[in-house]
Amino acid sequence: xxxxxxxxxxxxxxxxxxxxxxxxxxxxxxxxxxxxxxxxxxxxxxxxxxxxxxxxxxxxxxxxx
Numbered sequence: 816x817x818x819x820x821x822x823x824x825x826x827x828x829x830x831x832x833x834x835x836x837x838x839x840x841x842x843x844x845x846x847x848x849x850x851x852x853x854x855x856x857x858x859x860x861x862x863x864x865x866x867x868x869x870x871x872x873x874x875x876x877x878x879x880x
Contacts, residue, residue: 828858828861828864829858829859832854832855832857832858832864832868833851833854833855833858834851835854835868836850836851836853836854836855836867836868836871837850837851839868839871839872840871842876842877843871843872843874843875843876843877844871844874844877845877850871853867854867854868
């Protein structure tokens with residue numbers, strides 16, 4: 816049972832970090848796709864993914880919308 820739950824949590828974490836990176840990238844940066852790709856790659860290293868999300872969250876909003 817544990818062998819099934821752990822990969823499901825990991826897949827949910829990867830999807831959520833990628834989605835949050837894209838959503839934050841739409842308002843905080845000029846290139847949301849690049850933010851989503853970086854978020855996807857960093858989601859395989861969870862501490863770095865969380866740091867990346869915090870940095871995106873604290874970043875000033877982009878002037879170009």
